[in-house]
Amino acid sequence: MKKQVVDLSNKNISEIDIPESIFGIKVFPDLIHQYIRYQNAKSRQGSHKTKTRSEIKGKAKKPFAQKGTGNARQGSSKPPHYRGGATSMGPQNRDHSFSLNKKERILALKCALSDKMKKNEISVLGSIAAGTPIEAIQNEVSRIPLPSNIENNGEFFGLKVKGDSMIEAGINDGDTVIIKKVDRAENGKIVVALIDDHEAMLKRIRKKGKIVALESANKKYETKIFGPDRVKVQGVLVSLYRNFQ
Numbered sequence: 001m002k003k004q005v006v007d008l009s010n011k012n013i014s015e016i017d018i019p020e021s022i023f024g025i026k027v028f029p030d031l032i033h034q035y036i037r038y039q040n041a042k043s044r045q046g047s048h049k050t051k052t053r054s055e056i057k058g059k060a061k062k063p064f065a066q067k068g069t070g071n072a073r074q075g076s077s078k079p080p081h082y083r084g085g086a087t088s089m090g091p092q093n094r095d096h097s098f099s100l101n102k103k104e105r106i107l108a109l110k111c112a113l114s115d116k117m118k119k120n121e122i123s124v125l126g127s128i129a130a131g132t133p134i135e136a137i138q139n140e141v142s143r144i145p146l147p148s149n150i151e152n153n154g155e156f157f158g159l160k161v162k163g164d165s166m167i168e169a170g171i172n173d174g175d176t177v178i179i180k181k182v183d184r185a186e187n188g189k190i191v192v193a194l195i196d197d198h199e200a201m202l203k204r205i206r207k208k209g210k211i212v213a214l215e216s217a218n219k220k221y222e223t224k225i226f227g228p229d230r231v232k233v234q235g236v237l238v239s240l241y242r243n244f245q
Contacts, residue, residue: 004155012155027115028107035108038100050090053078118148128192129201130163130171130216144176147239155181157235159192159202166190166202169217175242177202179235190237196230205233 001024005014056078063077080088124142144158161175169190171177185191191205193214203214203224212231214224 023117042097044096050087053086124158128159130166165216165221178239181235192234194232
């Protein structure tokens, strides 16, 4: 299994091989939960304690005469209902830890690493026009997980859709599209197109000779025609997120 190594500016600098036996195994959530409980239990001190009647200082003397006072008989001033008396059924020192065998602990760590690898996050770089072109945005505004059904074999980024020019392709205003970074695309693919190195738009691309057509998926919008030197493909659509709230 190969993974890209990036620097602090998120640029690919190399590629490394990582063992699939650690980063690509089946994930068992219940085992991860059990291991977290195991770690938390071992970290508990268990030093909370209250005093019983035998640990209360003082004499075992009756607080008042047994007869003639009209009060109920009392054997001493150590019972729980007396101020400064013992605590009934209070906590005692104990060890909260429990055993988890070594094979389970190792497997739980491998599951956690594999789950982390499968839930790769990608950067959302602002908005993309599905309508009138907008200025290209390259600053990261948030991060979202890469969908689990997409094989992580390249560089991906997200863009929030503004406009309704692609609604017939199932892309609505407010959706977040997942884009795989490429510099060329087949005819008919939905791409992020950079026009004149300034404006970006989400359209279906058609190439014929020296003409590049960027088609909308909404009859209200006309197809835009450009020369090949004016349009640069920044990536191709692979998936999207939709917020129904």
